[in-house]
Amino acid sequence: MGNQSFEKKNAIKHVSRLKVLSFVLFLSVFAVNAMADTSPIVTGWVEKVAIPEYNLTLKAKVDSGADSSSLHAVSIHRFTKNNQAWVQFRTQDGIAIQKPVLRIVHIKTKTKGTQAREVVELPICLAGQLTTVPVNLVDRGHFSYPMLIGRSAMEGKFLINPNQKFLTEPKCGSVSRKTS
Template sequence: MSFCQIASADPQVLGWQETVYFTDEQLFAEAKIDTGADHSSLHALNIEPFEKNDQAWVRFELLGQKTLERPVLKNSVIKAKTALQAASVRPVIALQLCFAGQKRVVQFNLVNRQHLKVPVLIGRADMPKGWLVNPHQTHLVSTDCRL
């Protein structure tokens, strides 16, 4: 009796840290590939919600470099890490990026990540399906989406 199925091809592998390219904004950024996170997070400063045409929007400074305005897709409630902290609510926006040679639209929750080493976190929901993450290596894939 077999408990596992062997894949016919070698799986693609990501490093625990990769470079991503925000195509519309023409910005490169370092991203942590986090298999422990469900969703993706993006470093943003001066996060200001506002209304436009009766819809929730947010203005923010992307990676400390460009000010953007995007519609808010939803608000994400982030659980507190300790009992002494309160849960936080973060706006979720969509941005197109090139990652692992593929263009994809990723939903990011916006948060100040200045205290962290890497400005972008890619969660499981936005990882290429079927790929593996090598926790001992970085920068294994291309940001070239012309492939």
């Protein structure tokens, strides 16, 4: 009987160790999957970006050399609404947008010295990730791409492959109107 009791205690210890090992294995697998889910998405240096709120898709330069993001805007007019500064502008294909002004930034330019620009928040879809990004408004008509995505919008989420374009799709919802 003493021998059976000893074997029973060993069996219980063995089962307990198996439970602990199983739990540790589960946590390890969970941790690896969690880390895989947070790894940055690789984009090209030019990508399509959607602005779902306005059913708009456009090409954007993804630029780690620029801190902030900017959007091509014309007919930019500030006004006051509910005691708050707002701005109205048009995109390159004429879509009228009104947004509250987040702040005014002063951007150094090559030709004009410092330029004051309104900053608004826009929900954008880049590489299947919907994120709200502060963008400054400026006439980008002389640039190849109507939007610039700066590093503050990419931080921790995206890496750029400088040798590639259009590695991702902006699929975060229904977007049908296309522009370049």
